[in-house]
Amino acid sequence: DAGITQSPRHKVTETGTPVTLRCHQTENHRYMYWYRQDPGHGLRLIHYSYGVKDTDKGEVSDGYSVSRSKTEDFLLTLESATSSQTSVYFCAISELSRTQYFGPGTRLLVL
Amino acid sequence: GIQVEQSPPDLILQEGANSTLRCNFSDSVNNLQWFHQNPWGQLINLFYIPSGTKQNGRLSATTVATERYSLLYISSSQTTDSGVYFCAVVGETSGSRLTFGEGTQLTVNP
Numbered sequence: 001d002a003g004i005t006q007s008p009r010h011k012v013t014e015t016g017t018p019v020t021l022r023c024h025q026t027e028n029h030r031y032m033y034w035y036r037q038d039p040g041h042g043l044r045l046i047h048y049s050y051g052v053k054d055t056d057k058g059e060v061s062d063g064y065s066v067s068r069s070k071t072e073d074f075l076l077t078l079e080s081a082t083s084s085q086t087s088v089y090f091c092a093i094s095e096l097s098r099t100q101y102f103g104p105g106t107r108l109l110v111l
Numbered sequence: 112g113i114q115v116e117q118s119p120p121d122l123i124l125q126e127g128a129n130s131t132l133r134c135n136f137s138d139s140v141n142n143l144q145w146f147h148q149n150p151w152g153q154l155i156n157l158f159y160i161p162s163g164t165k166q167n168g169r170l171s172a173t174t175v176a177t178e179r180y181s182l183l184y185i186s187s188s189q190t191t192d193s194g195v196y197f198c199a200v201v202g203e204t205s206g207s208r209l210t211f212g213e214g215t216q217l218t219v220n221p
Binding site for chain 1 (some may be wrong): 112142144152153154156161195199207208209210211212213
């Protein structure tokens with residue numbers, strides 16, 4: 001299995017609070033991604049990174065920001081969490097258009 | 112953007128049965144992957160198959176890129192095959208971004 005960890009694995013927070021999720025890889029892959037999974041929508045791309053300090057938006061980026069200061073870490077921040085951001089968040093890594101490998105996921109509940 | 116449709120949405124089998132899952136996509140792709148999401152939520156890579164045929168044990172997959180579809184075959188199904196099977200593609204104009212279908216929920220009964 002690809003070396004991908006996510007932290008925290010579970011989080012409960014309140015509406016309006018900031019939340020940061022971390023993805024850490026040990027594979028030295030150039031590309032990293034954040035997805036969210038919701039019932040009836042499959043997985044949808046939030047943001048992705050194609051190198052250190054290089055990021056771009058996905059299809060559901062509103063309300064989220066990302067940062068990548070090191071190859072191995074990709075952070076997803078919810079500046080002010082809302083109930084609509086309750087979801088399961090997955091990180092993935094890849095080399096260009098090759099196989100994407102997924103982390104174990106983070107379950108976030110916003111009350 | 113590229114559209115991905117999977118069928119059937121739900122499938123219930125008896126242990127030992129065979130099945131075929133289908134993935135249709137709306138544009139040319141340079142990446143197609145099949146995943147299995149187990150009941151614990153883990154996403155497991157099954158195949159990277161933008162074209163051609165691959166086999167891994169009881170599972171095999173075929174992608175006909177010119178006709179914009181892929182098939183996942185599961186033979187002699189086992190209860191551990193239960194879960195959701197996703198097809199995901201990267202369109203030729205999508206950089207490296209995967210677009211997922213909504214999945215096929217497979218239940219294998221003993």
